[in-house]
Amino acid sequence: MTEVSASVVLDLYQRMLRIRRFEEAVGGLFKQGQLPGFVHLYVGEEAVGVGVCAALRADDYITSTHRGHGHVIAKGGDINRMMAELFGKASGYCKGKGGSMHIADFSIGMLGACGIVGGGIPVAVGAGLSAKYRGTDQVAVCFFGDGAANEGSFHESLNLAATLTLPVIFVCENNGYGEFTPARQAMNIENIADRAAAYGMFGVIVDGTDALAVYMVAVEAVERARAGGGPTLIEAKTHRKGGHAEGEDAFLAGQKYRLPEELAAMAAKDPLEIMHRYIVEHAIASSGQLEEMDNAVVRAVNSAIDFARNSPEPDYASLYEDTWV
Amino acid sequence: MPRKTYIQAIQEALAEEMRRDERVLLMGEDVRLGVFAGTRGLHAEFGDRRVIDTPISELAVAGAGVGAAATGLRPVVDLMFGTFLYLAFDQIANQAGAMRYMFGGQATLPLVYMTQNGAGSSAGHHHSQSVHQFFMNMPLIKVVLPSTPYDVKGLLKAAIRDDNPVVFLNSLALGGKRGEVPDEEYTIPLGVADVKRAGADVTICTVGATVYTSLAAAEELAKEGISAEVIDLRTLSPWDKDAVLASVKKTGRFVAVDESFPTCSAASEWAATVAEHAFGDLKAAVQRVNNEDVPMPFSPKLEKAVLPTTEKIVAAVKRTFA
Numbered sequence A: 001m002t003e004v005s006a007s008v009v010l011d012l013y014q015r016m017l018r019i020r021r022f023e024e025a026v027g028g029l030f031k032q033g034q035l036p037g038f039v040h041l042y043v044g045e046e047a048v049g050v051g052v053c054a055a056l057r058a059d060d061y062i063t064s065t066h067r068g069h070g071h072v073i074a075k076g077g078d079i080n081r082m083m084a085e086l087f088g089k090a091s092g093y094c095k096g097k098g099g100s101m102h103i104a105d106f107s108i109g110m111l112g113a114c115g116i117v118g119g120g121i122p123v124a125v126g127a128g129l130s131a132k133y134r135g136t137d138q139v140a141v142c143f144f145g146d147g148a149a150n151e152g153s154f155h156e157s158l159n160l161a162a163t164l165t166l167p168v169i170f171v172c173e174n175n176g177y178g179e180f181t182p183a184r185q186a187m188n189i190e191n192i193a194d195r196a197a198a199y200g201m202f203g204v205i206v207d208g209t210d211a212l213a214v215y216m217v218a219v220e221a222v223e224r225a226r227a228g229g230g231p232t233l234i235e236a237k238t239h240r241k242g243g244h245a246e247g248e249d250a251f252l253a254g255q256k257y258r259l260p261e262e263l264a265a266m267a268a269k270d271p272l273e274i275m276h277r278y279i280v281e282h283a284i285a286s287s288g289q290l291e292e293m294d295n296a297v298v299r300a301v302n303s304a305i306d307f308a309r310n311s312p313e314p315d316y317a318s319l320y321e322d323t324w325v
Numbered sequence B: 001m002p003r004k005t006y007i008q009a010i011q012e013a014l015a016e017e018m019r020r021d022e023r024v025l026l027m028g029e030d031v032r033l034g035v036f037a038g039t040r041g042l043h044a045e046f047g048d049r050r051v052i053d054t055p056i057s058e059l060a061v062a063g064a065g066v067g068a069a070a071t072g073l074r075p076v077v078d079l080m081f082g083t084f085l086y087l088a089f090d091q092i093a094n095q096a097g098a099m100r101y102m103f104g105g106q107a108t109l110p111l112v113y114m115t116q117n118g119a120g121s122s123a124g125h126h127h128s129q130s131v132h133q134f135f136m137n138m139p140l141i142k143v144v145l146p147s148t149p150y151d152v153k154g155l156l157k158a159a160i161r162d163d164n165p166v167v168f169l170n171s172l173a174l175g176g177k178r179g180e181v182p183d184e185e186y187t188i189p190l191g192v193a194d195v196k197r198a199g200a201d202v203t204i205c206t207v208g209a210t211v212y213t214s215l216a217a218a219e220e221l222a223k224e225g226i227s228a229e230v231i232d233l234r235t236l237s238p239w240d241k242d243a244v245l246a247s248v249k250k251t252g253r254f255v256a257v258d259e260s261f262p263t264c265s266a267a268s269e270w271a272a273t274v275a276e277h278a279f280g281d282l283k284a285a286v287q288r289v290n291n292e293d294v295p296m297p298f299s300p301k302l303e304k305a306v307l308p309t310t311e312k313i314v315a316a317v318k319r320t321f322a
Helices: A006-031 A046-053 A069-074 A079-086 A120-134 A152-163 A192-199 A211-226 A260-267 A271-281 A287-310 A316-320 B006-020 B042-050 B058-070 B082-096 B132-136 B149-161 B210-223 B241-251 B266-277 B300-306 B310-319
Strands: A061-063 A140-145 A168-174 A202-207 A232-237 B003-005 B024-028 B051-053 B074-081 B111-117 B142-144 B165-171 B178-180 B194-197 B202-206 B228-232 B235-237 B254-257 B287-289
Touching: A006 A046, A006 A069, A006 A079, A006 A211, A006 A271, A006 A287, A046 A069, A046 A140, A046 A168, A046 A211, A046 A232, A046 A271, A061 A120, A069 A079, A079 A287, A120 A140, A120 A152, A120 A168, A120 B058, A120 B082, A152 A168, A152 A192, A152 B058, A168 A192, A168 A211, A192 A202, A192 A232, A202 A211, A211 A232, A211 A271, A271 A287, B003 B006, B003 B149, B006 B024, B006 B042, B006 B149, B006 B165, B006 B178, B024 B042, B024 B058, B042 B051, B058 B074, B058 B082, B058 B111, B074 B082, B082 B111, B082 B132, B082 B165, B111 B149, B132 B142, B132 B165, B132 B235, B132 B266, B142 B149, B149 B165, B149 B178, B194 B210, B202 B210, B202 B241, B202 B310, B210 B228, B210 B254, B210 B310, B228 B241, B241 B254, B241 B266, B254 B266, B254 B310, B266 B287, B287 B310
Parallel strands: A061 A140, A140 A168, A168 A232, A202 A232, B024 B051, B024 B074, B074 B111, B111 B165, B142 B165, B202 B228, B202 B254, B254 B287
Antiparallel strands: B003 B178, B142 B235, B194 B228
């Protein structure tokens, strides 16, 4: 493996910690009935969003999914405004009009989470088209899951980006389940990356629990895209530590769907533990230093919860704001 | 004033706006060749970069329009036939139409979806439908359906300059229609109706190709001493309620004529609005003239029978005098 600098390694770990602690707090708040709507947590998949976004510039674009909190944080989003949005408050990213599945931060190129499976894929293609048209070397990344790989938007978008040679990186977070249906039941192939060949684009499989590995393939894909070499399909094999959505037991009425072998594989592959081990083994930082980092992240998350709780509800007057320009 | 066809007016509008603003680009299937001629000639002037032929992938192209608009461009996405927009519904309804609001005002989407609307070429159900009523039902999408060469040019230029998503519908039946179009620069604001024929006894409200059917009906009615006012809404969302209500106040009778399926049609919305806000002005119940409630048949004879005809409009007007 090519050497990655210590500062990048620590940055990857810190971004993953921010996601993990944020999501754990969100899960707790949801359980206590403090959050409206649905939340889909990114716990277990942190290495994918972080590894990819660490390879991006601030002016690059991303589009996201219903499981989008991790992508916002990985791209550098503000957890106060995120938490406030999850509470539906006026100080949230979308003034309480978006919620968990519609968080966006255009100031950092985060063009939106998306409640429709596969809905963000064509939007990223348009952002890539725009970058190329304007003659910048920006790239657009689109995150989506294994479920979205079976949507028509996936097929149309990959083909469109390939034929127009657009600077788009398609990142499939294969967590093995489309909602509750195992991916193996929804497709007759093992690797979604194999589909890249059908569009005449590069396809690569990476261990999505290893942030460094993800970072390395992302750097390569980003370089290719910036240089005019067109799109790449990255399939990151990962695990969803929790369910599809928090509180899903209520929908499932006690039915189980996780495959035992998948659960066992997941237990051995926590992305934070993998990174923690790497950092300590390579003497990049000590366990004590990482614990301090963790504590600081927890404090920041707690203060985001305070910020959200203390923020006002949106006014009724705001109902008709943000309509036509 | 020079006379030009409806299609020539579309070509002029696109070319002028592309010359005026580097951010305007055109994409869609066969836009270089311009199969239905609206985009013809643009590739020769603007080249591959700004006139982009895409695969036949309506959903992805519609979504690429969203992404391009959200990041600083002003795309015109040509989807050829109104029915093809069904394939792109997610991107139009869930993304283009909602993004600005859903993201608390962060997104600005100067985006035009251009397509052909309505019947008249005996092409069968998949190429002969009106789709304007679907998009009227979605908040924050503007919907335009011009009837004359003059209107189509001025409204298309305004739609391209608008900072909101616009579904811009060209009437399939009117492509060869000629009318006066000045060479000088002009735009027509979206949301403003045009009285195509002034009258005193009844208001006929319509849009698109049925403007001509309604004018023919007004001509027939005039022979019988009934003076019909024909209002061409031109823009369906937002639509010019004030103009319609003012006309009904004057005439006291209202007939809504709209080439779409009857249930939840554009005419339904106009009729409900008049009944709600001008009940006291009405001398008779509001009337609607829509398509027959069936998919579009192929036979030219049957196709004509499905559409609003002069006879149906005349009959509807007479019901308001019964």
